[in-house]
Amino acid sequence: MRLYRVLTPQRMLHEEIPMSVHIAFDTPQDIKDSVFELVKLVGKEGHGIVKKGANEVTKCAERQTAKMVIMAEDVNPPELLAHIPMICKEKNIPFIYVDSQEYLAEYAGMSRGTKTAAIAILDVGREASDRFDAVKTAAEGLAN
Numbered sequence: 001m002r003l004y005r006v007l008t009p010q011r012m013l014h015e016e017i018p019m020s021v022h023i024a025f026d027t028p029q030d031i032k033d034s035v036f037e038l039v040k041l042v043g044k045e046g047h048g049i050v051k052k053g054a055n056e057v058t059k060c061a062e063r064q065t066a067k068m069v070i071m072a073e074d075v076n077p078p079e080l081l082a083h084i085p086m087i088c089k090e091k092n093i094p095f096i097y098v099d100s101q102e103y104l105a106e107y108a109g110m111s112r113g114t115k116t117a118a119i120a121i122l123d124v125g126r127e128a129s130d131r132f133d134a135v136k137t138a139a140e141g142l143a144n
Helices: 029-044 054-062 083-091 101-107 126-143
Strands: 003-007 013-018 048-052 068-072 095-098 118-124
Touching (some): 029 048, 029 101, 029 118, 029 126, 048 054, 054 068, 054 083, 068 083, 068 101, 068 126, 083 095, 095 126, 118 126
Parallel strands (some): 068 095
Antiparallel strands (some): 068 118
16 A cells, blocks of 8 residues: 655654555556556557446446456545455456546547546457556556
8 A cells, every 4th residue: 555644734754644545556657558558459449348437347347247447546536446446356357557547538548538537348359468468467466
């Protein structure tokens, strides 16, 4: 869990507070870039099937139809996605994080200016399978 330190007005360390309730681990930037490329291949370029939005992702995870879940770190309120990592762990679905809702939506093929808190990848075409396998391996490694 990522933590940040809170300083009192006197600049004294007060306490450490969890950065966000839905983030289970840090994702390195190079892996985030690979995730965005995967989302672009599967969503925008149509080499797979994705579901967009927290409600759709929750349904897919509970029904175990999701092959992977990708969540944005900048979700406000963060409680919107707090349940998804727990469902994914219970159902053995790999999950990973990216920085921005806006970029996630753009790469998933949604119209410009739209945001999405999370997406679920339901199917991956042949063109994206190598990238999917690499991201899935990275996600499983980070989650453990």
